[in-house]
């Protein structure tokens with residue numbers, strides 16, 4: 001599903017923070033990525049989610065070599081990857097209600113009508129009551145907002161989900177609920193997962209395998 005091959009990436013033409021790293025996630029596989037703080041895990045996750053252009057190396061998604069990143073990535077490729085970040089407040093437009101937030105990718109995919117019912121189903125599956133869906137991010141807790149962000153990531157039916165420390169800010173019960181939501185989705189759709197985190201115990205339980213960063217070429 002995802003093949004990162006000898007990827008080098010950094011910021012502002014500075015020293016690369018990811019050097020010559022290779023990583024593969026097979027169709028339907030769940031791979032955990034661990035490593036010390038600042039080693040470049042989030043940067044690599046952003047490359048995998050097509051949000052950051054690598055300086056060198058290749059990214060293949062679903063067997064297709066990716067040639068454009070960020071807004072240059074073709075829509076079909078962009079919607080084949082869902083991404084959830086650690087801090088939902090940085091990832092959510094504060095002007096939107098949670099209902100609008102979850103439905104946000106529908107406009108980007110041009111499938112608004114088709115996905116409207118699905119947005120409601122996902123909100124319910126994420127444990128968000130109707131009264132919460134009318135609120136804006138500043139009127140809900142981090143956990144409630146993260147539930148909406150996970151539902152949003154699942155809306156376009158991604159074939160790969162990239163979770164960058166998705167549960168780092170959450171309590172045990174919200175963590176369990178969100179992992180269960182992702183796992184239910186993966187079981188139904190055969191989607192793959194790249195989960196970045198510090199919690200080795202959680203990742204060992206959640207993933208088929210856990211790899212240390214930087215991983216040897218595989």
Ligand SMILES: Nc1ncnc2c1ncn2[C@@H]1O[C@H](COP(=O)(O)OP(=O)(O)OP(=O)(O)O)[C@@H](O)[C@H]1O
Pocket residue numbers: 011012017035036037038039040041042043044
């Ligand atoms: N937008 C940016 N501009 C410049 N440097 C950045 C940017 N984002 C990250 N960095 C730097 O890149 C390096 C790797 O950061 P990254 O967030 O990928 O690491 P990480 O392994 O995910 O860390 P953590 O586990 O603490 O989240 C760090 O030195 C960081 O300061």
